Amino acid sequence: MSERTVLMTVADIEALFAATFPQTEGQLVIEAVGPMTARCRLPFANEHLRPGGTISGPSMMRLADATIYVAILAQIGPVAMAVTTNFNINFLRRPAPRDVIAECRLLKLGRRLAVGEITLFSDGDPEPVAHATSTFSIPGG
Amino acid sequence: MSERTVLMTVADIEALFAATFPQTEGQLVIEAVGPMTARCRLPFANEHLRPGGTISGPSMMRLADATIYVAILAQIGPVAMAVTTNFNINFLRRPAPRDVIAECRLLKLGRRLAVGEITLFSDGDPEPVAHATSTFSIPGG
Amino acid sequence: MSERTVLMTVADIEALFAATFPQTEGQLVIEAVGPMTARCRLPFANEHLRPGGTISGPSMMRLADATIYVAILAQIGPVAMAVTTNFNINFLRRPAPRDVIAECRLLKLGRRLAVGEITLFSDGDPEPVAHATSTFSIPGG
Amino acid sequence: MSERTVLMTVADIEALFAATFPQTEGQLVIEAVGPMTARCRLPFANEHLRPGGTISGPSMMRLADATIYVAILAQIGPVAMAVTTNFNINFLRRPAPRDVIAECRLLKLGRRLAVGEITLFSDGDPEPVAHATSTFSIPGG
Numbered sequence: 001m002s003e004r005t006v007l008m009t010v011a012d013i014e015a016l017f018a019a020t021f022p023q024t025e026g027q028l029v030i031e032a033v034g035p036m037t038a039r040c041r042l043p044f045a046n047e048h049l050r051p052g053g054t055i056s057g058p059s060m061m062r063l064a065d066a067t068i069y070v071a072i073l074a075q076i077g078p079v080a081m082a083v084t085t086n087f088n089i090n091f092l093r094r095p096a097p098r099d100v101i102a103e104c105r106l107l108k109l110g111r112r113l114a115v116g117e118i119t120l121f122s123d124g125d126p127e128p129v130a131h132a133t134s135t136f137s138i139p140g141g
Numbered sequence: 142m143s144e145r146t147v148l149m150t151v152a153d154i155e156a157l158f159a160a161t162f163p164q165t166e167g168q169l170v171i172e173a174v175g176p177m178t179a180r181c182r183l184p185f186a187n188e189h190l191r192p193g194g195t196i197s198g199p200s201m202m203r204l205a206d207a208t209i210y211v212a213i214l215a216q217i218g219p220v221a222m223a224v225t226t227n228f229n230i231n232f233l234r235r236p237a238p239r240d241v242i243a244e245c246r247l248l249k250l251g252r253r254l255a256v257g258e259i260t261l262f263s264d265g266d267p268e269p270v271a272h273a274t275s276t277f278s279i280p281g282g
Numbered sequence: 283m284s285e286r287t288v289l290m291t292v293a294d295i296e297a298l299f300a301a302t303f304p305q306t307e308g309q310l311v312i313e314a315v316g317p318m319t320a321r322c323r324l325p326f327a328n329e330h331l332r333p334g335g336t337i338s339g340p341s342m343m344r345l346a347d348a349t350i351y352v353a354i355l356a357q358i359g360p361v362a363m364a365v366t367t368n369f370n371i372n373f374l375r376r377p378a379p380r381d382v383i384a385e386c387r388l389l390k391l392g393r394r395l396a397v398g399e400i401t402l403f404s405d406g407d408p409e410p411v412a413h414a415t416s417t418f419s420i421p422g423g
Numbered sequence: 424m425s426e427r428t429v430l431m432t433v434a435d436i437e438a439l440f441a442a443t444f445p446q447t448e449g450q451l452v453i454e455a456v457g458p459m460t461a462r463c464r465l466p467f468a469n470e471h472l473r474p475g476g477t478i479s480g481p482s483m484m485r486l487a488d489a490t491i492y493v494a495i496l497a498q499i500g501p502v503a504m505a506v507t508t509n510f511n512i513n514f515l516r517r518p519a520p521r522d523v524i525a526e527c528r529l530l531k532l533g534r535r536l537a538v539g540e541i542t543l544f545s546d547g548d549p550e551p552v553a554h555a556t557s558t559f560s561i562p563g564g
Contacts, residue, residue: 368512
């Protein structure tokens with residue numbers, strides 16, 4: 001993925017998150033952004049486990065929500081007040097106790113609403129563990 | 142709400158969570174369970190804030206997911222492996238920097254699937270801040 | 283439900299639909315509108331059946347989508363171009379071959395977005411057969 | 424897409440629908456089935472229009488729901504009683520008054536649950552007009 005056509009690079013977004021979401025430190029690695037796309041990683045940690053040794057649903061929801069926010073920021077720049085209005089997720093398979101990778105593709109980037117889909121994978125496994133869609137409202141749009 | 146007809150009381154579920162989800166300690170107060178219902182509270186903490194001073198979406202998603210799980214456990218007993226298969230949430234208003242209350246009502250409690258709706262409120266405000274629906278798969282059902 | 287505080291009555295909305303959605307004739311009975319609410323009925327017809335003798339999912343989706351549109355029109359008046367942006371439905375029980383009743387409650391009526399929940403019943407049965415949530419975008423808002 | 428590895432071909436499913444869903448005649452063209460995929464077409468007709476000259480939301484929901492059902496039948500054979508349990512759709516752009524094409528990809532085909540995503544296009548336009556996800560329950564699974 002080229003960063004040529006994005007308004008914020010990975011480094012730009014990392015700096016914004018460090019300033020505004022310090023609590024996400026160590027919980028989110030932004031791997032790539034591109035035209036209408038983003039890829040993020042949730043590093044494995046015991047706090048994300050649930051009984052049975054799989055990654056918890058809320059940890060995956062947090063990752064998916066962050067990844068679409070990264071994709072939107074990359075396209076439109078630092079609009080801090082863009083907010084999630086709808087989030088839907090289907091859990092498909094029990095993820096292994098490993099890193100989780102989220103790949104987001106924006107389906108629409110309108111003046112007022114952005115919609116994207118996010119597919120989640122256990123690191124190293126091609127079968128998705130979860131699939132989400134989400135809508136963001138863009139203020140002043 | 143009477144606890145007469147439930148299989149697990151608030152104290153039973155608190156004990157189960159302390160044993161199996163120690164990371165939720167201090168993040169979830171189970172306030173009540175009843176026939177097809179549960180009410181939980183997310184105590185306010187700075188870690189739940191996002192820029193703008195409102196409670197973050199993922200913190201509300203975690204609360205909603207826990208509250209329907211509590212409602213299901215109260216009805217069917219300690220089935221640890223019940224798992225979320227679908228979760229959908231609409232964010233309605235920016236929640237104030239206060240506790241968030243989640244009220245769940247189960248719409249269906251079948252042999253294999255349970256479905257419920259969860260309404261989230263800022264403590265003391267009657268207007269909902271978010272509304273979720275969720276489906277759980279019940280193993281061996 | 284009082285019609286006192288609504289901007290369009292049942293008769294107003296029936297007239298609007300007859301002019302703009304003639305294809306819904308006979309497929310939708312608007313039973314009541316009130317503050318933030320609406321109730322509609324899908325009259326039973328063989329075309330709504332699916333194998334097994336139950337009402338088809340798409341017929342229930344059409345009814346739910348129409349009912350929230352009725353609720354919004356009642357509150358804000360004839361804004362013909364309000365459009366659905368998100369629709370989510372959980373099917374709970376197989377509906378009997380009878381009329382289906384939809385009850386909508388708006389959870390939010392903002393300047394740009396309206397969100398509501400719709401509960402569907404088989405006529406005469408208190409257990410819901412389906413539950414939907416939906417978001418509408420209001421143009422020019 | 425090869426039909427080699429599917430249990431029902433396009434012709435098989437057309438014959439099943441003609442026998443069990445005669446009301447869909449003329450409303451659904453099954454264009455292709457393949458491993459974990461299906462593609463269907465909604466032929467344009469005035470009854471699918473809504474004010475503004477665009478295809479109505481319920482017509483697109485019906486097409487999406489039928490397309491994932493076709494994809495499931497192709498993989499598992501004529502299990503007539505497979506039923507939708509959850510359906511979520513985001514409407515992205517106003518579709519032109521033309522045929523609508525739906526492309527389904529199954530994300531999971533389990534013993535009890537199947538989950539898929541469906542992307543809808545106006546015929547001839549590469550930008551999606553809507554995107555849906557849906558879960559089916561498979562009886563006896």
